[in-house]
Amino acid sequence: MVRLFAINVFYKGLKPIQKKASYELSSFGYFQRSGVREFMAFTSDVLVERTSPGQRQSVREQEYRCHVFVRSDGLACVAIADMDYPVRVAFTLMNKVLELYSSDFPRSSWEQPPSDLSYPPLDDFLKKYQDPKEADSIMRVQQDLDDTKIVLHETLEALLERGEKLDDLVSKTDKLSSTSKAFYKEAKGGTCCVLQ
Numbered sequence: 739m740v741r742l743f744a745i746n747v748f749y750k751g752l753k754p755i756q757k758k759a760s761y762e763l764s765s766f767g768y769f770q771r772s773g774v775r776e777f778m779a780f781t782s783d784v785l786v787e788r789t790s791p792g793q794r795q796s797v798r799e800q801e802y803r804c805h806v807f808v809r810s811d812g813l814a815c816v817a818i819a820d821m822d823y824p825v826r827v828a829f830t831l832m833n834k835v836l837e838l839y840s841s842d843f844p845r846s847s848w849e850q851p852p853s854d855l856s857y858p859p860l861d862d863f864l865k866k867y868q869d870p871k872e873a874d875s876i877m878r879v880q881q882d883l884d885d886t887k888i889v890l891h892e893t894l895e896a897l898l899e900r901g902e903k904l905d906d907l908v909s910k911t912d913k914l915s916s917t918s919k920a921f922y923k924e925a926k927g928g929t930c931c932v933l934q
Contacts, residue, residue: 741765742867743802744775744818745831745860746782747839749848750808754786757848758839758857760864782806782816789814796825807832813840813848827870835863 747758756779763771781799785806789795792810796803803821805828808814815832838859866872 742819742823744778745864746816748786748814750786750812750814751849754783757852758860759855760860762864778818785816786814794829809836824870831867
C-alpha cells in the first residue's frame with residue numbers, strides 16, 4: 739500500500755517559514771514519531787530553501803520521496819510519501835493545498851510566524867490522498883480501464899480455451915449451411931485466404 743506521510747505549507751521569504759503541517763505517522767513506533775516529525779519538518783525546510791520560485795521538484799531521501807512546489811508568489815508546499823506514491827498525484831495535491839491556503843489566509847499574514855501549525859483542511863487532504871486512486875479522478879479512470887482490460891483478457895483466454903468445443907458445435911449444428919461449415923474449416927486451417 740502506498741503511503742503519504744506529511745504535507746507542509748511554507749512561505750519562502752528570506753528564509754522559509756513553516757506555516758502549517760499535517761503528519762500521518764501511525765506506521766512508526768510511538769517513541770519514534772516526534773523524531774520522524776522533526777526530521778520531516780527539517781527536510782521540508784531544506785527543500786523549500788533550495789527550490790526556486792515557480793519550480794517543482796521530487797527528491798529521493800532513503801525510501802521516501804519528497805515533492806516540493808514553490809509558487810512564484812513564494813507560497814510553498816512539501817509532500818512526503820513512499821517511493822510508490824504517484825508523482826502527478828502528489829503535485830495535484832500540493833496545488834490544491836496551496837490554492838486553499840491562499841484563499842483562507844491573506845497574503846499579508848504569510849510572512850508572520852504562525853501561532854499554530856494545525857490546519858484542519860490539511861488533515862482532511864492527508865486522509866483523502868492516502869489512496870491516490872480514490873483521490874485522483876484520472877488514476878481512478880486508469881484503474882477502471884486496467885480492470886476492464888483484465889476482464890477482456892480473461893474472456894479472450896476463455897474463448898481460446900473453448901476452441902475445440904467450437905469445432906464440435908460447427909460440425910453438429912444444422913443452423914449453418916454446408917458452405918459455411920466448409921468456409922469455417924478452411925479458415926481454421928488457414929487455407930481460405932492464402933495468396934499465391
